Amino acid sequence: MRIDVLTLFPDMFTSVLGCSILKRAADPELHQAKAQGSCDPPVSYHLTDIRDFANDKHNKVDKPPYGGGPGMVIQCQPVYDAVINTEALDPRPATRILMTPQGRTLDQKLVQELAAMPRLLIIAGHYEGIDERVIEKLDPMEISIGDYVLSGGELPAMILIDSVVRLQAGVLGDETSADFESFSPGAEGLLDCAHYTRPSEWMDMKVPDILLSGNHGKIDTWRHEQSRKRTQLRRPDLLKESE
Numbered sequence: 001m002r003i004d005v006l007t008l009f010p011d012m013f014t015s016v017l018g019c020s021i022l023k024r025a026a027d028p029e030l031h032q033a034k035a036q037g038s039c040d041p042p043v044s045y046h047l048t049d050i051r052d053f054a055n056d057k058h059n060k061v062d063k064p065p066y067g068g069g070p071g072m073v074i075q076c077q078p079v080y081d082a083v084i085n086t087e088a089l090d091p092r093p094a095t096r097i098l099m100t101p102q103g104r105t106l107d108q109k110l111v112q113e114l115a116a117m118p119r120l121l122i123i124a125g126h127y128e129g130i131d132e133r134v135i136e137k138l139d140p141m142e143i144s145i146g147d148y149v150l151s152g153g154e155l156p157a158m159i160l161i162d163s164v165v166r167l168q169a170g171v172l173g174d175e176t177s178a179d180f181e182s183f184s185p186g187a188e189g190l191l192d193c194a195h196y197t198r199p200s201e202w203m204d205m206k207v208p209d210i211l212l213s214g215n216h217g218k219i220d221t222w223r224h225e226q227s228r229k230r231t232q233l234r235r236p237d238l239l240k241e242s243e
Protein backbone atom coordinates (compact mmCIF):
# COMPACT_ATOMS: atom_id res chain seq x y z
CA MET A 1 0.00 0.00 0.00
CA ARG A 2 1.19 3.51 -0.81
CA ILE A 3 0.24 6.25 1.64
CA ASP A 4 0.57 9.90 0.61
CA VAL A 5 0.05 12.66 3.14
CA LEU A 6 -0.46 16.27 2.11
CA THR A 7 0.29 18.61 4.98
CA LEU A 8 1.69 22.00 5.94
CA PHE A 9 3.71 20.33 8.70
CA PRO A 10 5.51 17.25 7.31
CA ASP A 11 8.04 17.32 10.19
CA MET A 12 5.28 16.26 12.57
CA PHE A 13 5.28 12.81 10.94
CA THR A 14 9.00 12.06 11.27
CA SER A 15 9.03 10.45 14.70
CA VAL A 16 5.68 8.66 14.40
CA LEU A 17 6.44 7.06 11.02
CA GLY A 18 10.06 6.47 12.07
CA CYS A 19 9.35 4.32 15.14
CA SER A 20 8.12 0.87 16.08
CA ILE A 21 5.58 -0.96 13.89
CA LEU A 22 5.03 1.91 11.45
CA LYS A 23 8.76 2.08 10.79
CA ARG A 24 9.16 -1.68 10.37
CA ALA A 25 6.18 -1.83 8.00
CA ALA A 26 8.01 0.38 5.52
CA ASP A 27 11.54 -0.93 6.01
CA PRO A 28 12.74 -2.51 2.72
CA GLU A 29 15.76 -4.22 4.30
CA LEU A 30 13.69 -5.97 6.91
CA HIS A 31 11.22 -7.26 4.35
CA GLN A 32 13.90 -8.23 1.87
CA ALA A 33 15.35 -10.49 4.56
CA LYS A 34 11.96 -12.14 5.17
CA ALA A 35 10.87 -12.11 1.51
CA GLN A 36 9.16 -15.13 0.02
CA GLY A 37 8.29 -13.70 -3.37
CA SER A 38 7.96 -9.97 -3.39
CA CYS A 39 10.51 -8.06 -1.36
CA ASP A 40 8.52 -4.83 -1.28
CA PRO A 41 7.64 -3.74 2.25
CA PRO A 42 3.90 -3.74 3.02
CA VAL A 43 3.68 0.07 2.92
CA SER A 44 5.50 3.16 1.73
CA TYR A 45 4.95 6.67 3.10
CA HIS A 46 5.25 9.84 1.01
CA LEU A 47 4.94 13.27 2.57
CA THR A 48 4.06 16.28 0.42
CA ASP A 49 4.35 19.81 1.77
CA ILE A 50 1.36 21.77 0.47
CA ARG A 51 3.51 24.91 0.77
CA ASP A 52 5.68 23.62 -2.10
CA PHE A 53 2.69 24.35 -4.35
CA ALA A 54 2.16 27.93 -3.18
CA ASN A 55 1.95 30.57 -5.91
CA ASP A 56 2.82 33.20 -3.34
CA LYS A 57 6.44 34.38 -3.24
CA HIS A 58 6.46 33.98 0.56
CA ASN A 59 5.14 30.40 0.28
CA LYS A 60 1.93 31.40 2.02
CA VAL A 61 -1.09 29.19 1.35
CA ASP A 62 -3.66 30.66 3.76
CA LYS A 63 -5.78 33.81 3.63
CA PRO A 64 -8.41 35.41 5.90
CA PRO A 65 -11.95 34.10 5.45
CA TYR A 66 -14.45 35.92 3.22
CA GLY A 67 -17.18 37.38 5.38
CA GLY A 68 -14.79 38.01 8.27
CA GLY A 69 -14.28 35.98 11.41
CA PRO A 70 -11.30 34.45 13.17
CA GLY A 71 -8.52 32.33 11.73
CA MET A 72 -7.20 31.65 8.28
CA VAL A 73 -8.39 29.41 5.47
CA ILE A 74 -6.14 27.27 3.25
CA GLN A 75 -6.53 28.27 -0.38
CA CYS A 76 -7.84 26.07 -3.20
CA GLN A 77 -4.98 26.24 -5.68
CA PRO A 78 -2.07 24.87 -3.59
CA VAL A 79 -4.20 22.00 -2.29
CA TYR A 80 -5.51 21.15 -5.76
CA ASP A 81 -2.04 21.28 -7.36
CA ALA A 82 -0.53 19.23 -4.54
CA VAL A 83 -3.16 16.50 -4.99
CA ILE A 84 -2.93 16.34 -8.79
CA ASN A 85 0.89 16.35 -8.79
CA THR A 86 1.16 13.77 -6.05
CA GLU A 87 -1.35 11.45 -7.69
CA ALA A 88 0.67 11.53 -10.91
CA LEU A 89 3.73 10.12 -9.10
CA ASP A 90 2.28 6.59 -9.04
CA PRO A 91 -0.15 4.77 -11.37
CA ARG A 92 -2.11 3.21 -8.49
CA PRO A 93 -5.48 4.94 -8.05
CA ALA A 94 -5.57 6.92 -4.80
CA THR A 95 -8.47 6.99 -2.38
CA ARG A 96 -8.63 10.66 -1.46
CA ILE A 97 -9.25 11.35 2.21
CA LEU A 98 -9.73 14.66 3.99
CA MET A 99 -9.29 14.67 7.77
CA THR A 100 -12.08 16.82 9.19
CA PRO A 101 -14.15 16.82 12.40
CA GLN A 102 -17.21 16.98 10.12
CA GLY A 103 -16.59 13.62 8.41
CA ARG A 104 -17.60 10.00 8.97
CA THR A 105 -16.21 8.82 12.29
CA LEU A 106 -13.27 6.44 11.95
CA ASP A 107 -14.06 3.01 13.38
CA GLN A 108 -12.64 -0.48 12.86
CA LYS A 109 -15.08 -1.22 10.01
CA LEU A 110 -13.91 1.83 8.09
CA VAL A 111 -10.27 1.00 8.94
CA GLN A 112 -10.76 -2.46 7.38
CA GLU A 113 -12.25 -0.90 4.24
CA LEU A 114 -9.32 1.50 3.91
CA ALA A 115 -6.76 -1.22 4.64
CA ALA A 116 -7.88 -3.03 1.47
CA MET A 117 -7.10 -0.04 -0.80
CA PRO A 118 -3.90 0.03 -2.86
CA ARG A 119 -3.24 3.69 -2.14
CA LEU A 120 -4.46 6.36 0.29
CA LEU A 121 -3.94 10.08 -0.21
CA ILE A 122 -4.64 11.91 3.03
CA ILE A 123 -5.11 15.67 3.21
CA ALA A 124 -4.51 17.27 6.61
CA GLY A 125 -6.23 20.61 7.11
CA HIS A 126 -5.10 23.35 9.49
CA TYR A 127 -6.26 26.74 10.80
CA GLU A 128 -10.02 27.17 10.16
CA GLY A 129 -9.88 24.51 7.46
CA ILE A 130 -9.69 24.41 3.65
CA ASP A 131 -11.64 26.49 1.10
CA GLU A 132 -14.85 24.53 0.48
CA ARG A 133 -14.57 24.80 -3.31
CA VAL A 134 -11.48 22.59 -3.56
CA ILE A 135 -13.14 20.03 -1.29
CA GLU A 136 -16.10 19.95 -3.71
CA LYS A 137 -13.75 19.64 -6.68
CA LEU A 138 -11.60 16.84 -5.24
CA ASP A 139 -14.55 15.07 -3.60
CA PRO A 140 -12.49 13.23 -0.94
CA MET A 141 -13.86 10.79 1.63
CA GLU A 142 -14.23 13.02 4.72
CA ILE A 143 -13.08 11.29 7.92
CA SER A 144 -13.17 12.40 11.55
CA ILE A 145 -11.42 10.76 14.49
CA GLY A 146 -14.12 11.87 16.93
CA ASP A 147 -16.35 14.69 18.10
CA TYR A 148 -13.69 17.12 19.24
CA VAL A 149 -11.57 19.67 17.42
CA LEU A 150 -7.79 19.52 17.05
CA SER A 151 -5.53 22.23 15.66
CA GLY A 152 -4.70 20.28 12.53
CA GLY A 153 -5.31 17.10 10.56
CA GLU A 154 -1.79 15.77 11.18
CA LEU A 155 -2.54 13.83 14.38
CA PRO A 156 -5.80 12.46 12.91
CA ALA A 157 -3.87 11.39 9.78
CA MET A 158 -1.31 9.56 11.93
CA ILE A 159 -4.07 7.78 13.82
CA LEU A 160 -5.64 6.68 10.56
CA ILE A 161 -2.27 5.52 9.18
CA ASP A 162 -1.44 3.49 12.29
CA SER A 163 -4.83 1.78 12.33
CA VAL A 164 -4.60 0.86 8.62
CA VAL A 165 -0.92 -0.15 8.48
CA ARG A 166 -1.17 -2.67 11.33
CA LEU A 167 -3.76 -4.57 9.26
CA GLN A 168 -1.42 -4.99 6.27
CA ALA A 169 -0.16 -8.54 5.76
CA GLY A 170 3.29 -9.07 7.24
CA VAL A 171 3.25 -6.02 9.50
CA LEU A 172 2.43 -7.52 12.89
CA GLY A 173 4.79 -10.21 14.19
CA ASP A 174 1.99 -12.69 14.82
CA GLU A 175 -0.09 -12.73 11.65
CA THR A 176 -3.33 -13.31 13.52
CA SER A 177 -2.82 -10.85 16.35
CA ALA A 178 -4.97 -8.10 14.81
CA ASP A 179 -7.83 -10.54 14.14
CA PHE A 180 -8.91 -10.94 17.75
CA GLU A 181 -8.58 -7.41 19.01
CA SER A 182 -11.48 -5.23 20.11
CA PHE A 183 -14.04 -4.49 17.34
CA SER A 184 -12.44 -7.03 14.96
CA PRO A 185 -14.23 -9.84 13.11
CA GLY A 186 -12.37 -12.53 15.14
CA ALA A 187 -13.71 -10.90 18.32
CA GLU A 188 -17.20 -10.74 16.70
CA GLY A 189 -16.99 -6.96 16.91
CA LEU A 190 -16.83 -7.09 20.73
CA LEU A 191 -14.21 -5.83 23.18
CA ASP A 192 -11.10 -7.92 23.75
CA CYS A 193 -10.78 -9.89 27.01
CA ALA A 194 -8.32 -8.92 29.79
CA HIS A 195 -4.68 -10.00 29.41
CA TYR A 196 -2.13 -11.11 32.02
CA THR A 197 1.58 -11.94 32.09
CA ARG A 198 4.24 -12.98 34.62
CA PRO A 199 4.39 -13.11 37.57
CA SER A 200 1.31 -15.24 38.26
CA GLU A 201 0.84 -13.40 41.56
CA TRP A 202 1.43 -9.67 42.07
CA MET A 203 0.47 -7.62 45.17
CA ASP A 204 -1.74 -10.50 46.34
CA MET A 205 -3.54 -10.48 43.00
CA LYS A 206 -3.58 -13.81 41.14
CA VAL A 207 -3.89 -14.51 37.45
CA PRO A 208 -7.16 -16.44 36.85
CA ASP A 209 -6.43 -20.18 37.34
CA ILE A 210 -7.87 -21.14 33.98
CA LEU A 211 -5.07 -19.27 32.18
CA LEU A 212 -2.47 -21.41 33.95
CA SER A 213 -4.30 -24.69 33.22
CA GLY A 214 -2.81 -25.34 29.78
CA ASN A 215 -6.28 -26.37 28.52
CA HIS A 216 -6.57 -24.26 25.39
CA GLY A 217 -10.16 -25.21 24.63
CA LYS A 218 -11.30 -24.05 28.06
CA ILE A 219 -9.11 -20.94 27.86
CA ASP A 220 -10.74 -19.94 24.55
CA THR A 221 -14.21 -20.42 26.03
CA TRP A 222 -13.28 -18.40 29.14
CA ARG A 223 -11.82 -15.59 27.04
CA HIS A 224 -14.92 -15.47 24.90
CA GLU A 225 -17.15 -15.25 27.99
CA GLN A 226 -14.93 -12.52 29.45
CA SER A 227 -15.10 -10.60 26.23
CA ARG A 228 -18.94 -10.73 26.23
CA LYS A 229 -19.15 -9.72 29.93
CA ARG A 230 -16.75 -6.83 29.42
CA THR A 231 -18.66 -5.63 26.38
CA GLN A 232 -21.98 -5.91 28.25
CA LEU A 233 -20.53 -3.78 31.05
CA ARG A 234 -18.63 -1.19 29.04
CA ARG A 235 -20.15 -1.07 25.56
CA PRO A 236 -23.57 -2.78 25.45
CA ASP A 237 -24.21 -1.01 22.11
CA LEU A 238 -21.63 -3.35 20.50
CA LEU A 239 -23.54 -6.45 21.62
CA LYS A 240 -26.66 -5.22 19.83
CA GLU A 241 -24.63 -4.56 16.66
CA SER A 242 -23.16 -8.09 16.71
CA GLU A 243 -26.58 -9.79 17.02
Ligand code: SAM
Binds near residue numbers: 146150152
Ligand atom coordinates in the same frame (compact mmCIF):
# COMPACT_ATOMS: atom_id res chain seq x y z
N1 SAM B 1 -13.36 24.97 11.54
C1 SAM B 1 -13.40 23.54 11.64
C2 SAM B 1 -14.70 23.10 12.26
O1 SAM B 1 -15.14 23.75 13.21
O2 SAM B 1 -15.27 22.07 11.83
C3 SAM B 1 -12.26 23.00 12.48
C4 SAM B 1 -10.92 23.22 11.86
S1 SAM B 1 -9.63 22.45 12.80
C5 SAM B 1 -9.17 23.74 13.89
C6 SAM B 1 -8.29 22.41 11.67
C7 SAM B 1 -8.08 21.09 10.97
O3 SAM B 1 -7.82 20.09 11.93
C8 SAM B 1 -9.23 20.57 10.16
O4 SAM B 1 -9.25 21.14 8.87
C9 SAM B 1 -8.96 19.08 10.13
O5 SAM B 1 -8.06 18.74 9.08
C10 SAM B 1 -8.26 18.82 11.46
N2 SAM B 1 -9.12 18.25 12.49
C11 SAM B 1 -9.48 18.83 13.65
N3 SAM B 1 -10.24 18.02 14.39
C12 SAM B 1 -10.37 16.86 13.70
C13 SAM B 1 -11.05 15.64 13.96
N4 SAM B 1 -11.76 15.44 15.05
N5 SAM B 1 -10.95 14.67 13.03
C14 SAM B 1 -10.23 14.85 11.90
N6 SAM B 1 -9.58 16.01 11.61
C15 SAM B 1 -9.65 16.99 12.50
